[in-house]
Amino acid sequence: MGRVTELLTSEADPVERDLLRKAAGGNLFAFEEIVRRYQRRVYGVALRIVRRHDVADDVAQEAFIRAWKALDTFDLERPFGPWACRIAANLAVNHVRSPRAREEGLPEGHAEQPAVSQDPLTGVLDAEARDVLARALESLPGEQRAVFVLRVYEEQSYKEIAEGLGLSMGTVMSRLSRAREKLRLALAPYLATGALRAGGGEP
Secondary structure (H helix, E strand, O other): OOOHEEEEEEEEOHHHHHHHHHHOOOOOOHHHHHHHHHHHHHHHHHHHOOOOOOHHHHHHHHHHHHHHHOOOOOOOOOHHHHHHHHHHHHHHHHHHHHHHHHHOOOOOOOOOOOOOOOOOOHHHHHHHHHHHHHHHHHHOOHHHHHHHHHHOOOOOOOOOHHHOOOOHHHHHHHHHHOOOHHHHHHHHHHHHHHHHHHHOOOO
């Protein structure tokens, strides 16, 4: 509900606004409370882009450090979360582009774990869908992955993404379109098989 409120109002709630003002004045305890509020969300954005838990931890930490240092340039009337997520997305893209990231590859079991389902068939299909989606996301270039994550998972506007990543709106829309098409193509075989299984037919 909090994210929906952000989308509708584009303003920080009064408690957060007070915390941000105190943090901007040098109150570290106030900023620590802001970090607690958004730590999982910022980490989630980083993880969906870098696909490594250890790197996502580092990216999230660096994102909060940069946000802390740049609070004097931030409009304290606006919600902090989307801004912090865009900082994390930028850092994550920079990591994906780096030679180190290409050398590291991905560890075993890096994908997000599916929720336990009561229905065995549904559980299998859900697990397969998550695995296919995770692999499809990994195949996207970092720039497309960042735009997709911010638009689809964070529900940010094209304008917010463009401003946060330093891109034109046309570039954002183009990268998002290419990302969606690649994911659609990657998921097409699974979706067809899944439909047949769910309907009891044979592939």
